[in-house]
Amino acid sequence: MTTTVIRNADLVIAWDAAEKQHIYLTDAEVAYRDGQITFVGRGYDGPADEVIDGKGMMVMPGLVNIHCHPSSEPMNKGLIDEIGSPGLYNSSLYEYMPIFRADAEAVPSCVRVALSELLLSGVTTVADLSMAHPGWLDLLAESGMRVCIAPMFRSARWFTKNGHVVEYEWDEKAGEKSMGEALNLIQRAEQHESGRLFGMVVPAQIDTCSETLLKDSFQEAKARGLSWQIHAAQSVVEFHEITRRHGLTPIGWLDEMGLLSERSIIGHGIFLDDHPSTRWHTENDLDRLAATGTTVAHCPTVFARRGIAMRSFGRYRKRGVNMGVGTDTYPHNMLDELRLVSYLARTQSGDPRSLSSTDLFDAATIGGAQALNRDDIGRLAPGCRADFVMVDVTHPQMRPARDPMRSLIYAAGDRAIRSVHIDGQVVVKDGKVLTMDYEGAAAHLDEAQKRILDRAPQQDWAHRPVDKISPPTFRWA
Template identity: 75%
Template sequence: MPITVIRNADVLLAWDDATHQHVYMPNGDLAFEEGRILFVGRDYAGPADETISGTGMMVMPGLVNIHSHPSSEPMNKGFTDEVGTPGLYNSSLYEYLPIFRPDPGAVHSCVKVALSELLLSGVTTVADLSMAHPGWLDLLAESGMRVCIAPMFRSARWFTKNGHVVEYEWDAAAGEKAMAEAFTLVERAEQHESGRLFGMAVPSQIDTCTPELLKDSREEARRRGISWQIHAAQSVTEFHEITRRHGFTPIGWLHEQGLLDDRAIIGHGIFLDDHPSTPWHTRRDLEILSETGTTVAHCPTVFARRGITLKHLGRYKRSGVNMGIGTDTYPHNMLDEMRLAAYLARTQATDPRSLTTTELFEAATVGGARALGREDIGRLATGCRADFVLVDITHPMMRPARDPIRSLIYAAGDRALRSVYVDGRKVVQDGEVLTMDYRAAAEHLHESQQRIADQVPKRDWAHRSADQISPPSFLWK
């Protein structure tokens, strides 16, 4: 196989095994072959079939996104930007998300839009938490990304008939059947010819799964050596539901059942026993997460829209909790998500020292990789997968580039990204996705949204129109 060398990059964001940290390496070379990194350092002297100039570039590891919903969230743009149910503590989960879901004709466009946005923001690995849909695996492989498929399953669906009480319709047998199908799909993903797909077990939500489904899925995930993720501590309503059912907080109950360890991921993990919105008689949740090695997938944007936030990313990190970053909602822009995560952490702590950019970038790379059980992604090191991003540090918004990662996250964002490589294959060039037609998918999504809007009154408990639920910012004349 040909060997490619990026030579004399202005900056390599390399991995230092001695300190277990990313480090800036000026004037560095990176060589890769057959999707794997051969060399990270200076003055590469080995063979090279292709040479790429690194002048004016920063080479950084591809970002690792551990919580995303590509098959549904892009459809919500313009619908759920400003909605939240007052009677359910401003969560949008129970009243609104079920009625704005895409129909089968729109799902593929949703996926293509989300994955394109992720690639354009430097994500090379994503966990796709979706309900299984036709052609899912081939579509993910087409994107050129490294994808952890995470087919969700559950024992019940939630709904509300009045906007202030959440009810559950249970079918335990259907949940067990869906779990078996999910594990079969994970097997198919791991055997996919692309070689870039792997799997995760995801019982959807702590309040929609029977204890048996949670235990069975956890045991099977452990047997297979794959990660396990669940939405938990994501709403005040859910917190109270779990304390009512079990007498424990969501985190406390998962721990009591023996479900937490270093391959467990909590989607969101906001409402702990010491959160101001959910004070409880214990103060153990954060300690439990740290002691068990459990990861929290932090997705600030979707909650910030409702006036909700984790308290706070820096506190979790300093308590020893492994943190990862996800884009739960649109836009699927990882750099934007990281910037918001930093600002919310500092405002919640009223302290600019509460979270460093070092800790933030680690969460978006090696923290996420650790949660997925992958030591070969999220870092530039010999033997790792050749998943990396070229950033134009001569871009005006990167200047001055005294600290290029700060300039990227807090100023330039995706505008400075030049190229993205996954497994040594270029998938983004000069702001264009090379593997999918992003513009066509976005246009199809735009056309599909009106069809979804027309269905809203049939799905809504109060039979309201989309415009009644989510009025436009300005009147259309």
Template identity: 75%
Template sequence: MAITLIRNAELVVGWDSSAKSHSYMPDTDVAFDGGTITFMGRGYEGAAETVLDGRGLMVMPGLVNIHSHPSSEPLNKGFLDEIGSPGLYNSSLYEYMPIFRADAEAVPHCVRVALSELLLSGVTTLADLSMAHPGWLDLLAEAGMRVCIAPMFRSARWFTKNGHVVEYEWDEKAGEKAMEEAIRLVERAEQHECGRLFGMVVPAQIDTCSAGLLKDSHAEAAKRGLSWQIHAAQSVVEFHEITRRHGTTPIGWLDSMGLLGERSIIGHGIFLDDHPSTRWHTETDLDRLADTGTTVAHCPTVFARRGIAMRDLGRYIRRGVNMGIGTDTYPHNMLDEMRLAAHIARTQAGNPRTLQTTDLFNAATIGGAKALGRDDIGRIAVGCKADFSLIDITHPMIRPAYDPIRSLIYSAGDRALKALYVDGNKVVEDGEVLTMDYRQAAEHLHEAQKRVAAGVQQRDWAHRSPEKIAPPTFHWS
């Protein structure tokens, strides 16, 4: 017996199974044995090896992040904040992101920085969409996080020679081989000794994958009981490319191949057929997503930087689309992402009632869990994983605490996170990650960015320096 008891928590965001929703539960005890919650309620009378005083604390379910790129995005800080290709509808995907890509030496530091930031913002489960890299599984295990490993593969690479036309270099055999390697890596992850890794099948982008690769990968995911995710409807360029190739929208093309469904996740899903930037002759994409039970992974920050937004999160939810939240870029702060998701939804709709905090919190917990095929995460309930955070609801930025979750998301953010547990193990305490050296990784990444910047001019099609592409806020004197 190694039962830990949180005695008399001031508040628990617990799961009400009869209402099938989260519920505020004051003066509540939570007990967990190893990695499983064994009791939630009042007046726990059983034995406990460790007792924690819950006064002044809110026990909140761990957040579930279904879309992130830890191995690359942290290095882009400072470079990509204000740039997007004007000739490519302000996306940064095709012209800029490839030339600022982290090198092999930088990747472990990127991962440690990203995972540290995620842990500090209450994330206990993460979908890591990365290209396979050495030591990946052990690095994820080191963090103490629950991770859905999602090695990406594709049939083609994209590039631009002039900043306004995107071209594709195809190698379908290489894509098939990469998928086989990705499946083997998922198998290894599921057998990892840490017991917290599981897998997903991820053809990288709808415009870089052949129809055969998409169908084969989806079938492989179904056979193995895994979720399947793809970047789609993420840029105007991609929308036009798919309509040019197939005469239908990205969502329409996926649907025509039978690739939408309850275990399918669309990364971003912004540019539907009724989006003002891609107005098509149909208005069926949103219905297709809802009627098939497909999930959309919503990551507003990376798009908001370039003046791009989903129209709008509340509309998708009201139509019945299962929504999850991700952090597609730096900073990897899930609470910040949630706050921005709410604000952008309301400004895009021109209506503060389009999205309720209930919907937002559900997307970041049970919506993400559903997308990953899990009913044991994203909620505080007996039998679920002991993945939760302890929030200091006496923190000045939480007070007054009429509605603690609203105060957390819209005001306090990660500053009020006291501790984080994954699988019953404490991984964050008082603003410090206990499993990784966040500060050291950030220092290494600082040096790595200088090294990557030195090669930008050679990789850029126009041979521009980093300072030319992303001028600093002020001149250096």
């Protein structure tokens, strides 16, 4: 085993274990061996088989993305950027997304594009919420990323026949079978030779899963020591569907079933009982989340496109809810997502002090690590995995350099990232993904989208041409 040392780094975002917070550490060094950090600080005098020059660099922990759909979302670029169903409270879930779904041939390119974009924006760990597909585990391992595989399963599918009513087709036995297959796949992931794959139990959506499936999946997650995530409080349609069925809000129903816990993650969690779009006769959803230690996975971009926003990120944090961040849609750029988290939180609260850069970075690192039940990622400290990002603090958009983290989030973004390392291995260097053919996958996806568009009208309930569903920015002459 060789020891690698980053010497003379201008800055290290180090972990202060006593205070349980990240700190700026200047003129510092980081050492790691066999994929594990052995030293963070100043004055390292141990072995150094390989030395990396840290001059002009900020070394920070890799970002932790707890909610992502790599196998499908890249296909939607240029199609659903500006559309939502007016009869379904502007959501695109029920009417539009199903007709542009990637086919089996396109899925690997979707995954390579999404994971490449995540790597380029400093993500070293991602939760991949996808339906199982051939070669999934090897494809994830190819990326070099640390991946929480989260195969989704459900008891029903949703659809609309008219653009304003959502219907459900139920098959509870199929849901139970899919859960069994998902659990087997998670076990295989944890045994994968890469050593970087682990699992999470994910019943897909609160309105497409039976009560039995929800409870059984939660018990399986608990017995296996895994996190459990579900899409809930993600649309007005879903909120009304659950209140109609159970007389409780989505969060209230989950709590009533005992499914909120420190291992639970709510994908989105926007439409609570006190949200202006879903005012209910109670106002305790936020307290339920906080009291149970439940995490909310916040992904603002996909909702902001449709005029929807959480009310608000800072309020959830101040109430005591553990917050994590994901990239539910393209672009899969975590730093862009963090910037939008901040701006929307402040505009929704009407208070520029409602959310700080400290809050943002915590959510994207230790908040996500906590949600995934990992204490060895999301921070730079001895004993943690050597998952880190080197940022060029001399980049023009990083200057003036009074507060480098703010400069990274609000100005430079991924343009200042020089390299990304996972288990100490370089996976991004000088803006180039080393583990996957990003450019080739994007080119293949461009061709695949043309194929998907040809069949889209047949998938649509009204058989509309694509240019009517999603009008182009300009008329094609």
